[in-house]
Amino acid sequence: MPEIASSVPDELGRFGDFGGRYAPEILVTPLEDLDATYRAVRDDAGFQAELATLFRQYSGRPTPLFHARRLSEHLGGASIYLKREDLLHTGAHKINNCLGQALLARRMGKRRVIAETGAGQHGVATATVCALFDLDCVVYMGSEDIRRQELNVFRMRLLGADVVSVEAGSCTLKEAISEAMRDWAGSFETTHYMLGSALGPHPYPLIVRDFQRVIGVEAREQFLAASGGSLPDLLIACVGGGSNSIGLFHPFLQDGDVAMVGVEAGGRGPGLGDHAARFSGGLPGVLQGTKSYILQDEDGQIALTHSVSAGLDYASVGPEHAWLRDLGRARYTSCTDTDALDAASVLSRYEGIIPALESAHAVAEAIRRAPQAPGKTFVVNLSGRGDKDIGILRENMPELG
Amino acid sequence: MRVAESSVTPSPQLNSGRIAQAFTRCDLEGSRALIAFLTAGDPSPDRTVSLIGALERGGSDIIELGVPFSDPIADGPVIQRASERALRSGTTVRKVLRIVEELRRTSQIPVVAFSYLNPVLRYGFERFAADAASVGVDGALLTDLNIEEAAGYVSEMNASGLDCVFLVTQTTPQERIARIAGHCGGFVYAVSRAGVTGVRSSIASDAVPLLRRTRRATSLPVAIGFGLSQRRHMEEVAPFAEGAVVGSAFVRLIEEHSRDESLEARLEALAREFKRGLDWSPASDAAVGR
Numbered sequence: 001m002p003e004i005a006s007s008v009p010d011e012l013g014r015f016g017d018f019g020g021r022y023a024p025e026i027l028v029t030p031l032e033d034l035d036a037t038y039r040a041v042r043d044d045a046g047f048q049a050e051l052a053t054l055f056r057q058y059s060g061r062p063t064p065l066f067h068a069r070r071l072s073e074h075l076g077g078a079s080i081y082l083k084r085e086d087l088l089h090t091g092a093h094k095i096n097n098c099l100g101q102a103l104l105a106r107r108m109g110k111r112r113v114i115a116e117t118g119a120g121q122h123g124v125a126t127a128t129v130c131a132l133f134d135l136d137c138v139v140y141m142g143s144e145d146i147r148r149q150e151l152n153v154f155r156m157r158l159l160g161a162d163v164v165s166v167e168a169g170s171c172t173l174k175e176a177i178s179e180a181m182r183d184w185a186g187s188f189e190t191t192h193y194m195l196g197s198a199l200g201p202h203p204y205p206l207i208v209r210d211f212q213r214v215i216g217v218e219a220r221e222q223f224l225a226a227s228g229g230s231l232p233d234l235l236i237a238c239v240g241g242g243s244n245s246i247g248l249f250h251p252f253l254q255d256g257d258v259a260m261v262g263v264e265a266g267g268r269g270p271g272l273g274d275h276a277a278r279f280s281g282g283l284p285g286v287l288q289g290t291k292s293y294i295l296q297d298e299d300g301q302i303a304l305t306h307s308v309s310a311g312l313d314y315a316s317v318g319p320e321h322a323w324l325r326d327l328g329r330a331r332y333t334s335c336t337d338t339d340a341l342d343a344a345s346v347l348s349r350y351e352g353i354i355p356a357l358e359s360a361h362a363v364a365e366a367i368r369r370a371p372q373a374p375g376k377t378f379v380v381n382l383s384g385r386g387d388k389d390i391g392i393l394r395e396n397m398p399e400l401g
Numbered sequence: 402m403r404v405a406e407s408s409v410t411p412s413p414q415l416n417s418g419r420i421a422q423a424f425t426r427c428d429l430e431g432s433r434a435l436i437a438f439l440t441a442g443d444p445s446p447d448r449t450v451s452l453i454g455a456l457e458r459g460g461s462d463i464i465e466l467g468v469p470f471s472d473p474i475a476d477g478p479v480i481q482r483a484s485e486r487a488l489r490s491g492t493t494v495r496k497v498l499r500i501v502e503e504l505r506r507t508s509q510i511p512v513v514a515f516s517y518l519n520p521v522l523r524y525g526f527e528r529f530a531a532d533a534a535s536v537g538v539d540g541a542l543l544t545d546l547n548i549e550e551a552a553g554y555v556s557e558m559n560a561s562g563l564d565c566v567f568l569v570t571q572t573t574p575q576e577r578i579a580r581i582a583g584h585c586g587g588f589v590y591a592v593s594r595a596g597v598t599g600v601r602s603s604i605a606s607d608a609v610p611l612l613r614r615t616r617r618a619t620s621l622p623v624a625i626g627f628g629l630s631q632r633r634h635m636e637e638v639a640p641f642a643e644g645a646v647v648g649s650a651f652v653r654l655i656e657e658h659s660r661d662e663s664l665e666a667r668l669e670a671l672a673r674e675f676k677r678g679l680d681w682s683p684a685s686d687a688a689v690g691r
C-alpha cells in the first residue's frame with residue numbers, strides 16, 4: 001500500500017478524483033484563510049498541547065477500548081472490541097472536532113459560530129464548546145430532525161445556542177448545511193462555520209478528519225497494548241458524512257492487514273429515497289462544496305434520503321471515503337433501519353450499553369459478520385450513546401411499554 | 402501579499418457572439434445592459450418563453466435563464482422557491498434546452514444558462530456544450546464551479562463557441578479576479594455584496610470598489626448583480642458597470658402573479674423601469690476611470 005495516509009488531500013483538497021472545493025466565490029477567500037490558519041496550527045506544539053489538555057480534562061479522553069465479551073460469546077465468532085466514544089462529554093465523537101475548531105475560531109478572532117446538525121449531536125457539541133469559549137452560537141437544523149431529536153434541541157438551547165429550524169426539501173441535514181452556508185456567505189467576517197462532518201469544501205474534510213484521528217490513534221495503541229502487539233483484523237464504523245469512521249480508519253490506513261468497513265444507512269429498502277446508501281445507489285457528483293458519491297436522480301437533482309438515524313440521513317458522503325472505496329482500501333456496506341434497531345436492543349441486553357442509532361448500524365454489521373469470523377478481532381466504533389434516541393427506540397419497541 | 406492592482410491584464414476574449422453584440426449595441430444606444438434573471442420552468446415550462454418575451458419587450462438585453470436545482474446554496478428564499486416550483490413542474494436540463502430552442506423561433510436575445518454544477522455534470526459537459534450551442538444558448542454560469550475545477554468545462558464550452566461567465570466578489574483578491582476574468586467570455590459577473598441572492602434596500606458600498614478592481618483586470622464588459630431590485634440601484638451602478646443583473650425582483654413578481662394573465666405586462670413594465678435607470682451617456686466615461 002502506498003503512503004496513502006499522508007498523500008491526501010492535495011493542496012486543492014482533492015482525494016484522488018474526489019473532494020476539492022466547489023463553493024460560492026464569495027467563500028473562496030474565507031476558506032483559504034481557514035486553510036492557512038489550520039496549516040499553521042497543524043504542527044504548532046502549543047495548539048496541539050492545548051487541544052490535548054481539553055481532550056483529557058474537559059471531554060474525557062482517552063475513551064476506553066472495551067472488550068465486549070458477552071456479545072462476542074453470544075455471537076460465537078469474532079472477538080468484538082468497542083471504542084467507547086459514547087462515553088465522551090456530550091455523548092458522541094462530535095466533541096473532538098468541535099474543540100479543535102473552537103480553538104481555530106478563537107485564533108481567527110471569530111466571535112460567532114454557526115453549525116448544521118442532523119441528529120443534534122454536532123449541534124450539542126458546538127453549543128457546548130461555544131459556552132466554554134464564550135462564543136455566540138447559531139445551529140441550523142431541519143424541522144424533521146427537530147421533531148425526531150427534540151431532546152437535543154432543548155440541550156442546545158439550555159447551552160445558550162439559538163436553534164434555527166430549516167423548512168426546505170426533506171427538512172434534514174442537507175437543508176441545514178445549505179442554510180448554514182448561506183449564513184456564512186454573508187457573515188464570514190465575524191463568523192466561523194463549524195462544519196461537523198468530513199464533508200464540504202476544502203479544507204473541511206481535512207480539518208475534521210485530523211481532529212477525529214484521535215479515535216483511531218488511541219484505538220490502535222489500546223489494541224496493541226491489550227493484544228500484546230497485534231492489530232485488529234477488522235474496523236467497523238457507521239458512515240453518514242463519515243467523520244467518526246474516517247477518524248477510526250485513518251491511523252490504520254498503512255496497516256495493510258487491517259480491513260475496514262463503513263456502514264451506511266440502508267433505511268427501509270433499496271429504492272431511491274428510502275435509504276442513504278451512497279455507495280450502492282449513488283454516482284459521483286458535486287453537492288455542498290465537494291465531489292463524492294451522491295444519491296441523485298437522472299437529471300442531477302439530489303435525491304431525498306431516509307434513515308431511522310438522523311445522523312446518517314444525508315445524500316452525499318465524505319470525499320475521502322469515496323477515494324478509499326475506489327482504491328479498495330475500505331469497503332462499504334449498509335444496514336437497514338430494522339437491523340440497526342435490533343442491534344441497539346442486542347447491545348443493550350448483552351453489554352449494558354445503549355448505542356446511538358447511528359452507531360447501532362456499525363454494531364449490526366459486527367453482529368452480521370462475527371459468527372463467520374472465529375478467531376478474528378473486530379474494533380467497532382461506538383460513536384455515540386443512545387439517550388437521544390430513546391423516543392424512537394420506544395416507538396419501535398411497543399412490547400416494552 | 403498585495404498584488405499591484407493594475408498589473409495583470411489577461412488576453413482579451415474574442416467574442417463576436419450575441420452577448421458581445423448586446424453590450425456593443427447598448428454602448429451605441431447610450432445605456433447599460435439590463436440582464437434579467439428568471440428560473441426556467443417557473444411557474445411552468447410552457448410559460449417561460451412568454452415571460453422572456455415580456456422581459457425583452459421591456460428592454461432587457463440579456464436573459465439569465467436559471468436551471469432549477471434541489472439544493473441552491475447560493476440563493477435566498479425567493480429564488481429557492483422558484484427552483485422548487487420549477488422542479489415540481491418537471492423542469493430538467495433537457496427541458497431548459499427545449500425552452501431555448503422554442504425561444505429562438507421568435508427571439509435572438511442572448512441567453513446565459515445559470516445553473517449549479519451537478520445537473521450539468523450529470524448531463525455531461527461535452528453533451529451540454531454541444532446541445533446548448535445547437536439550440537441557441539450563448540453562455541453559462543455555474544455558481545458552485547470555481548476556476549480551479551473548471552478546466553474541462555471551459556474547454557468543452559469554448560469548443561462549442563459558448564461563453565463561460567464566472568463570478569468575482571469583494572473577497573476575491575486582485576490576482577484572482579484577473580485569473581477568473583481570464584476564464585470568462587461575454588462578460589464578468591461582479592457580485593455586489595456578501596450573502597446570497599435576494600432583494601436588498603441598498604447596494605453595498607463594496608460594489609463600486611469591486612467594479613473598479615474588476616475593470617482593471619479585464620477588457621470584457623463587467624455586469625453587477627445580487628440585490629439589485631430598484632430603479633435607483635440601476636442609476637447607482639450605471640456609471641461603473643456595463644450591465645446590471647436583476648433576479649429576485651422579477652422572480653418575486655412571477656411568484657406573486659403566476660396565475661394572473663397580467664404577469665407578462667407587469668414584467669414588461671418592471672423591466673422598462675429598470676432599463677430607464679440604466680441610461681448612461683459616454684460623456685460620463687471619466688467616472689469609470691478608464
